[in-house]
Amino acid sequence: MNRQYRLLLLLCATLAIAPIAHTSEDTLKIVATTTQAADLIGILSADVAGVEITALMGAGVDPHLYQPTESDIAAMNQAELVIYSGLRLEGQFEIVFAALSEQGIAIYPLSAPVEEAGFIIGGFDLSETLMDVADPHFWFDPRNWQLTAADLAETLAELDPANAALYRANAADYLEQLQLLYDWADEGLRSIDEGKRYLVTSHEAFQYFGAAFGWRMQSIQGLSTEDEAGVGDIQETVEFVIDNQIPVLFVESSIPPDTIEAVIEAVRAQGADARIGLRELFGDAMGEPDSFGGAYIGMLAQNALTIMQSYQCMGADVEIPDWPTGLLPQPPEDLWNADCDARSHA
């Protein structure tokens, strides 16, 4: 039986046993799909008693390809609120989301306030026909994430009015943190010569990041990893790297490194020098929960640091600004003091 169809049947069956209503107990059950969503809901509901968060995807998981499991569906079915990234990032969840909302379960796409504000960037889906679609990676601009945090706090305040003040206070603190993060990353990333600011990655996850901090993007795959990279995509990237004398290319933590490695090999075969970045970038998934990159702020800061340091290691002039006082989490020493010789491969 087709997997999606089987999941749909399962969903219908579980909904039939336990329809809507969750008003019992004092627990507010919230399900978050991506690591970013889980981090945000955790921050906004800090110190609120009785909130139970279930995170579906772990570190390093690719949300474009992730299929909801039977226990994911059961958790969503029992939740009062399901928060997800939206704009089809969770490409395999569409049927489930439709069924959930038909059953009256509140589902909240984190992209909604950004879309409403008009900050969604277009892009191309490279599958079969070249289609103009909304780029789902909106969280990579911290100013978008501010909009999302503020709006989600209001949604929580409505759902749980007794704790409204706490959600709003948490959001206000977090918006300030995100501002410190944005200012720090912006100063550092713009310290590199404008003509040298190219971010070459496996898939098109960083358009918003580029737009936020003044970098030009080039990727091998399109907006979704559902589109497989072809020989033509690799060749095109090789030419782009050589033409623009780009010294460093980046692998993403949620995507296998082969395509980037193939580009580097081909660039070198043509006598140009290009290397892999000092560390992987966090693309669509953050790091392990207890690591620096396991929080949104750490994830974005680590990406910015990795880019700045990787360019610095290749001889570019980069001014990495001091870490802002009061911005948490604090980057660990070994991350802050990069060792240019420590790059693991290529």
Ligand SMILES: [Zn+2]
């Ligand atoms: Zn993506």
